[in-house]
Amino acid sequence: MSGKREEILDAAVAIADERGLAGVSMRSVAQAVGVTPMALYPHVGDKAGLLDAMLGRLLGMVFRTAPALADVSDWRDRVRLFAHTARTLAKGHPWVTGLLFSRPAVTPDAVTTVDLLYLALLDAGVPKSHVPRLERLVSTYMLGWIASEAGGRFGSGALDPRGRRGQLPDGALEGHDAVMPWLAQPVDWDAEFDRDLDDLVTMIETLAAKGQE
Amino acid sequence: MSGKREEILDAAVAIADERGLAGVSMRSVAQAVGVTPMALYPHVGDKAGLLDAMLGRLLGMVFRTAPALADVSDWRDRVRLFAHTARTLAKGHPWVTGLLFSRPAVTPDAVTTVDLLYLALLDAGVPKSHVPRLERLVSTYMLGWIASEAGGRFGSGALDPRGRRGQLPDGALEGHDAVMPWLAQPVDWDAEFDRDLDDLVTMIETLAAKGQE
DNA sequence: CTCATGCCTCTACACTGTAGATCTATACGG
DNA sequence: CCGTATAGATCTACAGTGTAGAGGCATGAG
16 A cells, blocks of 8 residues: 555655756655655655655665575675675665765664674674674775765776876875876776775684684 | 955854754855855855865864874874874764765865875885775775764664664564674774774785785 | 946845645545 | 545645846956
8 A cells, every 4th residue: 555655765766866866856756756745745754754765775775686695605705795786786876875874774674784794794703792893894884985986086087196286285295106106097996896895804804813702 | 365265164164063064055154254145156156166165174174183193103093093083073063974975085185185094004014006995995984984973874872773673674683683782782982983993904904914016 | 537347236036845724535334 | 325534635835945147336447
């Protein structure tokens, strides 16, 4: 019966996909559903509720997209698959950026996501007392990456340090000078993301090896 | 001459501090400056320009707040001091959350920030080819943390897993069960942030030890 | 004095979220 | 069949938003 709510969310997500978050107004969503704006309120509460629900829906998609996620035997691969799934999804729906950091992860789907990472960390042998913290560390990084990429913080392609240099405040940029050769060439973001995950996996292993509850 | 721009930004930041980002409208800022809304346009371009400038101003404060940052000898302490400074600042101006991920870091202050981390990583002995990537990893984590904290993703105080459990989708939450004791007690966010930094520092050391360009 | 330049103001427009009151269609008990 | 309760949609209105466009006004130059 409450298919109406789903219909509304579908419409809202569709609008956000093609016109951006700013294009999502009560009026535009209502029109897409074929209804007056005020008719949405019983279903989603208010505008904030609508946005929350949109975020929840996207989180849920992480599973729908990779249903066998929990069955991957190696925890490393599980973390990687999860990360890739989330990243791919966010690239398809860049508007999550604006929503990701707004509310604690309390929807059922979000909790399930967290549990998935808990299990991976436990499988890795991380002391139980460190698991919740490490889950937050890893997911904070992932969220940061996803938001940076979708939101445009990373810029696009080569970074052109000389361009940056133009409006230099004052004093030299020693660090930039030292790594200039690697700044000059364009960045392969897919590869970089994988390498980051490798480093995080290594970090997890280190913590597991150190042991002690 | 362009003290008017500074005056406008001061007013905008002040409003954001006390009334939130939503309270920053062209009209409210204009009124605070004692001018009509349209008078702002020559100075800041448009609303987006105003917001960008506000973000830039806050980034600049990182240095003003910890001027001796570059002189800390141990790179570990430098990373930690930087992180703490940024976190403290963001907690005082929680509205940055909405802005942090919107634009690439190209303002002079932002570039200087990046350079600071480059130098720390070089001091740590990280292979030069890895420095830019690792800088992004570390700052992505920091931004993610800051945004999570200021934006409310972490919730407040204890997490109360039983509360989360209430609207459980279906199937058990094995991971949550396993770490329940540590979920039950409240989180010391200051301590957690420090521990995270420790882990990141360790990760950097591992990468430095592995060596090879 | 005349004129130009740069900053400001005023008005207006199309849009936003949503409170409040009203209307309507469906389902149910008799 | 009727009358009524209930849940949902609707209409109107309000206070707020960003900003295009045209006009005003005070300063300094020739």
